[in-house]
Amino acid sequence: MKEKEGAPKIGMAKGRIEALNDGVFAIAMTLLILNIKPPTGKQSLSAIQDFFINSLSQFFDYGLSFLLLAFFWTAQHRQFHWVRRVDDRLLWLNMLLLLFIAVVPLSTALYGDHKSLWPTALFINLNLFIVLLILYGMWAYASSHKELLSPDLSEEHRVFTKRPTLGLIPLLSIIAIVLSFIIPSWSTVPYIFVPFIMTRKLN
Amino acid sequence: MKEKEGAPKIGMAKGRIEALNDGVFAIAMTLLILNIKPPTGKQSLSAIQDFFINSLSQFFDYGLSFLLLAFFWTAQHRQFHWVRRVDDRLLWLNMLLLLFIAVVPLSTALYGDHKSLWPTALFINLNLFIVLLILYGMWAYASSHKELLSPDLSEEHRVFTKRPTLGLIPLLSIIAIVLSFIIPSWSTVPYIFVPFIMTRKLN
Amino acid sequence: MKEKEGAPKIGMAKGRIEALNDGVFAIAMTLLILNIKPPTGKQSLSAIQDFFINSLSQFFDYGLSFLLLAFFWTAQHRQFHWVRRVDDRLLWLNMLLLLFIAVVPLSTALYGDHKSLWPTALFINLNLFIVLLILYGMWAYASSHKELLSPDLSEEHRVFTKRPTLGLIPLLSIIAIVLSFIIPSWSTVPYIFVPFIMTRKLN
Amino acid sequence: MKEKEGAPKIGMAKGRIEALNDGVFAIAMTLLILNIKPPTGKQSLSAIQDFFINSLSQFFDYGLSFLLLAFFWTAQHRQFHWVRRVDDRLLWLNMLLLLFIAVVPLSTALYGDHKSLWPTALFINLNLFIVLLILYGMWAYASSHKELLSPDLSEEHRVFTKRPTLGLIPLLSIIAIVLSFIIPSWSTVPYIFVPFIMTRKLN
Numbered sequence: 128m129k130e131k132e133g134a135p136k137i138g139m140a141k142g143r144i145e146a147l148n149d150g151v152f153a154i155a156m157t158l159l160i161l162n163i164k165p166p167t168g169k170q171s172l173s174a175i176q177d178f179f180i181n182s183l184s185q186f187f188d189y190g191l192s193f194l195l196l197a198f199f200w201t202a203q204h205r206q207f208h209w210v211r212r213v214d215d216r217l218l219w220l221n222m223l224l225l226l227f228i229a230v231v232p233l234s235t236a237l238y239g240d241h242k243s244l245w246p247t248a249l250f251i252n253l254n255l256f257i258v259l260l261i262l263y264g265m266w267a268y269a270s271s272h273k274e275l276l277s278p279d280l281s282e283e284h285r286v287f288t289k290r291p292t293l294g295l296i297p298l299l300s301i302i303a304i305v306l307s308f309i310i311p312s313w314s315t316v317p318y319i320f321v322p323f324i325m326t327r328k329l330n
Numbered sequence: 331m332k333e334k335e336g337a338p339k340i341g342m343a344k345g346r347i348e349a350l351n352d353g354v355f356a357i358a359m360t361l362l363i364l365n366i367k368p369p370t371g372k373q374s375l376s377a378i379q380d381f382f383i384n385s386l387s388q389f390f391d392y393g394l395s396f397l398l399l400a401f402f403w404t405a406q407h408r409q410f411h412w413v414r415r416v417d418d419r420l421l422w423l424n425m426l427l428l429l430f431i432a433v434v435p436l437s438t439a440l441y442g443d444h445k446s447l448w449p450t451a452l453f454i455n456l457n458l459f460i461v462l463l464i465l466y467g468m469w470a471y472a473s474s475h476k477e478l479l480s481p482d483l484s485e486e487h488r489v490f491t492k493r494p495t496l497g498l499i500p501l502l503s504i505i506a507i508v509l510s511f512i513i514p515s516w517s518t519v520p521y522i523f524v525p526f527i528m529t530r531k532l533n
Numbered sequence: 534m535k536e537k538e539g540a541p542k543i544g545m546a547k548g549r550i551e552a553l554n555d556g557v558f559a560i561a562m563t564l565l566i567l568n569i570k571p572p573t574g575k576q577s578l579s580a581i582q583d584f585f586i587n588s589l590s591q592f593f594d595y596g597l598s599f600l601l602l603a604f605f606w607t608a609q610h611r612q613f614h615w616v617r618r619v620d621d622r623l624l625w626l627n628m629l630l631l632l633f634i635a636v637v638p639l640s641t642a643l644y645g646d647h648k649s650l651w652p653t654a655l656f657i658n659l660n661l662f663i664v665l666l667i668l669y670g671m672w673a674y675a676s677s678h679k680e681l682l683s684p685d686l687s688e689e690h691r692v693f694t695k696r697p698t699l700g701l702i703p704l705l706s707i708i709a710i711v712l713s714f715i716i717p718s719w720s721t722v723p724y725i726f727v728p729f730i731m732t733r734k735l736n
Numbered sequence: 737m738k739e740k741e742g743a744p745k746i747g748m749a750k751g752r753i754e755a756l757n758d759g760v761f762a763i764a765m766t767l768l769i770l771n772i773k774p775p776t777g778k779q780s781l782s783a784i785q786d787f788f789i790n791s792l793s794q795f796f797d798y799g800l801s802f803l804l805l806a807f808f809w810t811a812q813h814r815q816f817h818w819v820r821r822v823d824d825r826l827l828w829l830n831m832l833l834l835l836f837i838a839v840v841p842l843s844t845a846l847y848g849d850h851k852s853l854w855p856t857a858l859f860i861n862l863n864l865f866i867v868l869l870i871l872y873g874m875w876a877y878a879s880s881h882k883e884l885l886s887p888d889l890s891e892e893h894r895v896f897t898k899r900p901t902l903g904l905i906p907l908l909s910i911i912a913i914v915l916s917f918i919i920p921s922w923s924t925v926p927y928i929f930v931p932f933i934m935t936r937k938l939n
Contacts, residue, residue: 139813139814139817140817143754143758143813145346145349146349146754146755146758147758147761147762147809149346149349149350149353149762150353150758150759150761150762150763150766151762151765151766152350152353153350153352153353153354153356153357153762154353154357154762154763154766154767155766156354156428156432157353157354157357157358157361157432158357158766158770159432160432160433160435160436161361163436165436165439165440165443166443166444167443169444170443170444170447172447172448172449175444175447175449175450176449179449179453189433190429193425193428193429193432194425194429197422197425197428197429200350201421204342204346205342208342208343218810219806222802222803222806225765225802225806226799226802226803226806229765229766229768229769229802230769230798232769233769233772233774236774237774240774240775240776240779241775241778241779241784244779244781244784245781246781246784246785246788247784250788348549348552349552352549352552352553352556353556355553355556356553356555356556356557356559356560357556357560359557359631359635360556360557360560360561360564360635361560362635363635363636363638363639364564366639368639368642368643368646369646369647370646372647373646373647373650375650375651375652378647378650378652378653379652382652382656392636393632396628396631396632396635397628397632400625400628400631400632403553404624407545407549408545411545411546551752551755552755555752555755555756555759556759558756558759559756559758559759559760559762559763560759560763562760562834562838563759563760563763563764563767563838564763565838566838566839566841566842567767569842571842571845571846571849572849572850573849575850576849576850576853578853578854578855581850581853581855581856582855585855585859595839596835599831599834599835599838600831600835603828603831603834603835606756607827610748610752611748614748614749
């Protein structure tokens, strides 16, 4: 958590920024479930059954948004694994990331309730796209400022992190944005392929 | 928080994953109380007394869900105590765990409001069962990948963690699922035995 | 965060339990503000002025509950400062503490909305009393199990922690419980003396 | 996280206070988005479009409050970077800071919904001013108690932290308070200059 005495004093140590990140991600992930509102007042058996059936698509949205936030958290985690020091620019890029991460519960709620309308589809897909852009921007910035990086990060690995498969994820994101205007209800489907791309990248 | 230089570089260090876990558990535990909605507007003394009397069963549900989350947190804590490194599979099993942990406030709210209906009883009992399944899956995976474990974990202890008494908890969970269809209002009662099983295991 | 290799293996390290505590306290403290509901819809200037005037007592309640939670956090913090290892009993006493800490936003909301009714006054005062009881129970348990304590804790300090002034705080709490039946609207006033007692203790 | 054995035993180590701070800030930042309430029930395309258009000013408020909280977090972080030990006064100044930080979601909601009324403008601007005052108070206190500071903090840097440009931020805050009475809807605009002042200070 604390920088070593001999370490260069560029920017700030990353421990507390990671703690703030973990907090914002954990809250955003847990708030997602509040989008599914349980029926209040006395309900008949068939009303409760209808509630579960009608909520199926919202449970799917919950799962997808939760896992996307988990994926973004993992991506941010991997970046900061190699970052040793955080300067002001990287700090504020990170704050922008958190700003858009905290919007995900709202964009998921809007999309979940009004799935067939293009503005809500566009809103969630733009939200996810901006998150991805900032994540790429953070790595582009950090990986070109060697004084911020851990000396353990080999040149080989820095090249590896720029492999073309990674570019497929923003591509999916752009497809999702286009689909928002054509079939809004299914426009987030491309994100289902994120884990497959991740797996290919990692093997 | 940081891996030591000489440590093997399989997967990622566990510090931040633990921080994310602690955050999601803490939020899920604290959100549970929001299920008990205080009456708004001016109330008579008898109306407030009725509120407390009618909420007794919801306070019981709050306590039970809180302690079950505390128990799950402890189980996950004990596992990660022996885990040294987290690879991708363990990371995503853990994310699935958090996904279902974050559902507990919803399933508690639904069950608390509509206790006599089997779908809500089945929902909470399936939710808790899936959490237990993932916890067992995580330990099954971690304990069969020695490169992820701390060298401090003795062979004796690994065998100990597979003692039959532990199997009683998923058994309780299956009983609870069956009870959901028969006496939904009392179907979560088997979980009251969890602490007794835990105590037997630990002595 | 990690226990040292040579440390005795009684119970578990305290790092993650502290993290869970900090999370639950931080959320309970921040949720308190949600009890003050801003008026929705278009409002006239006088309506907004009335809102602020009518909310004055709720702002006072917010501040008092926030500072009491801060005080409980500090008390728990000071205990764990001297605790080196956490065994099962101390762990579950701590979980009980968190269970009642997470109730504070509800009891504050109920009391804030229905201040003149004894059941809500009794509810918040019992809630705070139970929190204090558990805090004392935790220290009574930890301070009589030397294997859980840091060797840095001098005998002198252990005696010091049992000075009579500390006993004044539960006394205030019992006065508050009695006042709940007599003048419910002012029953939490005794807690205003907590900082003065704390200061006397510390000087 | 743990103080070194040889360190002076004034007050308490800062690790857990930082954790509580990070928690409260993360929750306050993430709760801000809950102020934007998505329309419920089936909505027409034009109703959803209206929702987004009408919410534009609330999205601006969200962004501004989020970044101000991020700025306050950064300021508090920088202070604690140089603080080695936290005594009781600094601890309770910090708790007061958190108390007013947790009010920001409420003051943002009130201002967002009733922007043209001076009481809500005054409320948010006083809230931000008090936060700044406490931040300055914390640093004034810490920087005049050398036993609380890290020996790494040079005399040069202590003088630097008192440079006049820093005084511009409370000045902006006072301008915002005055504007609350004149043009409430635009009274938070001065805070947009905070990043420029920060940049000047840091270069």
